[in-house]
Amino acid sequence: EPEVTQTPSHQVTQMGQEVILRCVPISNHLYFYWYRQILGQKVEFLVSFYNNEISEKSEIFDDQFSVERPDGSNFTLKIRSTKLEDSAMYFCASSEPSDRRSQPQHFGDGTRLSIL
């Protein structure tokens, strides 16, 4: 069964450094998402992306965050200057090209980001 893949599985970064989290969505999917889960808290929506632009973003997704689809397969989340509170599990998701609001989102295994 096709799946969303994320790399790396664990990223350790010094505070203030830039980090890029990578995702390969399911191949025929056209809608992409990032979520995060701080330890012990709920999974929270960050951003959705379609047709090379952001569709929706949450209050968490401030100017420190950016997303990009650099080629036909990858979808990336960049955090420009990491803070301690960015430590979390980051999940990528994708959904099918038909009416996205009716299609379920399929998630990757996540990248655990640890900021030192």
Next chain:
Amino acid sequence: GEDVEQSLFLSVREGDSSVINCTYTDSSSTYLYWYKQEPGAGLQLLTYIFSNMDMKQDQRLTVLLNKKDKHLSLRIADTQTGDSAIYFCAEKERNRDDKIIFGKGTRLHILP
């Protein structure tokens, strides 16, 4: 605002049925999901139900939706050790947002 609540822990004996409950606040919720997270793994979509349905069954899984009470449940028949995981209830509005709102997850523990 939108919120999804579920109990944090459930212990069930192997072979028994597990029932995981969830309540949500948004009356406009149209899509309701159950995701499973095994240790060290991602969020696996188990099943989902549209708000115009009351029940959905898929092998050992039964989802019941009570729209009046905004209550969703997931029943796992003949619970196995491989069902040990965290189960997340989640909801999404059809005509507004892309985002899914998740509950905190119910950790299902299987007793021998």
